[in-house]
Amino acid sequence: MEQRKVFINPQNNLLQLEEPIYKLVEVDQPNTFRNLFPYDEIPKIAFNDRIVPHNFPDEIFITDTTFRDGQQSRAPYTTEQIVTIYDYLHRLGGPKGIIRQCEFFLYSKKDRDAVYKCMEKGYKFPEITSWIRASKKDFELVKEIGMKETGILVSCSDYHIFYKMKMTRRKAMEHYLNIVRECLDTGIAARCHLEDITRSDIHGFVIPLCYELMKLSKEYNLPVKIRACDTMGYGVNFPGAVIPRSVQGIIYGLISHAGVPSKWLEWHGHNDFYKAVVNSTTAWLYGAAAVNCSLFGIGERTGNTPLEAMVFEYAQLKGSLDGMDTTVITELAQYYEKEIGYKLPSRTPFVGQNFNVTRAGIHADGLLKNEEIYNIFDTEKFLNRPVRVAISNTSGLAGIAHWINSYFNLKDKAVDKNDPLVVKVKEWVDKEYEEGRVTVITDEEILSQISKVKKELGIDTW
Template sequence: MENRKVFMNRHNNLLQLEEHLYTLVDVEQPNVFRNLFPYDEVPKIAFNDRIVPHNFPEEIWITDTTFRDGQQSRAPYSTEQIVTIYDHLHKLGGPKGIIRQSEFFLYSKKDRDAVYKCMEKGYQFPEVTSWIRASKKDFQLVKDIGMKETGILVSCSDYHIFYKMKMTRREAMNHYLNIVQECLETGVAPRCHLEDITRSDIHGFVIPFCMELMKLGERYKIPVKVRACDTMGYGVNFSGAVIPRSVQGIIYGLVTHAGIPPQLLEWHGHNDFYKAVTNSTTAWLYGACGVNCSLFGIGERTGNTPLEAMVFEYGQLKGTLDGMDTTVITELADYFAKEIGYKIPPRTPFVGKNFNVTRAGIHADGLLKNEEIYNIFDTEKFLNRPVLVAVSNTSGLAGIAHWINSYFKLKGSEAVDKNDSLVLKVKDWVDKEYDGGRVTVITDDELIAVINDVRETI
């Protein structure tokens, strides 16, 4: 410790001791953190109460994996569908390109055709990047297509190194560094996907490996990006949790100990324990500029971090959407439903059919008086989705009045209140339906027919 340098940290004006340098720990037996991940028990979340300081970058952004990880859990998109979605991502990202990149497979002709068509658009953002097998032939393919960057899989937990690859840590590290060097020699910037980082030995393998990656980047004068992949969704954002499960602990280690600049670091989360969104936000807060997402969270098993969720996380953290056109989120949801045939669960935030629909009569009464009472924000402005009330046996007069006003876009003096004769007669019909044993929600078509009948009698 006596030889470690003391220097002034200009961010907080405090003297700071130079961080410890971590070297590869080449163990004979894999460290699978059995104390945290007993396979026959629920995983453990342990704490050591070591607090990591916030390190929110000046710029943050979103990267997209809809056409890569998103295609690994569903039928492949057609070339036309990929190009249409890509157009929408460009529009959603706005003039500042908050959706910075989108990654593509290059394996099939369909994938390559989509890449060419998207690149022909000439958009600066999202930049078209690839994800390939780690071979010199594929690196050359990336360069020939005209891409500046590609993703490379570099699994980093002992689960993968010992059990899948049948290597030691040193063998794996040398293997990965040789692959990355081959990529750099072709003039392509590698993006190293640290698979299964939340079960990895952060100090004994991940940090020493990433330090070598940074050295290669300096030698070749080409940036080497690092994507921290929470492949199994084990990451947690609780203050004082231990690594490798602590998201802020991982990000701190990669930035402070491995020396990765925030602009070269991104987080890729999965939702196995319902933590994909909060973990991605945490990665931003503690020093990663990028979070990797897929539309509607479509991805392996429980899926990836939903891209649309991080758009609104961005807005909440930055205090501005920076020009992102959030109405495109609804356009994309409609496109997926009508053109692709994907069924979005109805209660999915921002995009589900029922996300801003209320059925409770007491809530409907509040909405009728002021929609801010029960709506998260102006959903009509941001998502082109006016707040709605579904009519059922609990909707009451207020719910029916709100449905009529919303559906027919009646405002001001044209709007009906809950004591209007039209509302009273529709309510009588609804009550008779449920008194007769009905248990389902009244459909829009039924309500329209009843309203038309009632209007003829008024």
């Protein structure tokens, strides 16, 4: 038996045993991990307490699937809408191109028109890439359009290999390797989308496949990127959880056993179990350079990792926005609501109508004294969204005073909660609820009442 080598790990200067080479494990029956995924029960999270080290890449970035996965769950965008959103993404990503790529469909004339018009912009970032069916004809189309990279569907769980594709693992591997070779033959870099990785046999199929893909990359001297797709949202970030559900376990295996460079490794998460954001952050922390997102999380079923969330995750991890213009997030939200007609849920972080609005009177009192007490950061600076209060039966004098000060931007001439104007408006609010009202007071109603009270009190400023 050949002995594995011992070498010094340059990252920590410790002796390390050479990682084993995993070979394809052919099976007669699919391994569907029924112990973890019993279909008639809730999926189980098991642990073996095998801990992998953090492996934060030198550079991390965001890739976008708004025009691909994001279009699979809603009415298609028009060509003009795609071009406008692409402009916004370019501005949001900043001069360093933190939003590194956007992927596009190429099937319809509308999609191709959008690609050509976005290419005419001449932006370095986001780079325009495609997602295609695995066929020679589609590879030629990618080359004709002038793209340097395309995504290819590579389903990797036995659910897909046996039940959907009706293949064995060996046949599936040969099929995928032939497809990627055809892509590389045209001079196009391949991005392999490993569908359903969190229900796949990581050591018995995924790592052997990726190891062979890396050999193809060396042969052609072209990148073969790996996108780890948590298609069903089963991934978990808990230390010591077992694969295939462990995000860090998957990333570690792809880097250490399959030899995938961090810069070619990407995480694509779904939100079925509310873990899309934390799993994407975990993928960054353990070695994936890229996380794949869609604007506002719009995507298949429960959606993808929201792009705007990962902008702020990036800043928290790196200690800097690195030139990203986060005010564009608010502009995008307004564009979606006013021009596209997409209504964002009001409590959505960063973009929802109520994300930095408080209703509790005691909170409003704190905001009036110092907004840092109840606001997550300077939302006016980063999102052009000053902190607000909504007026209800619990708002109190402080809430009404804060509403007036923020709405009219009365920084130097702020009204106090004991101001006669505030007291008069509070009397009207109290009367509304005493008479049986149960809904929040609208901005329009408050403005109307303020105008009326100002006349009564003879106030003509602001």
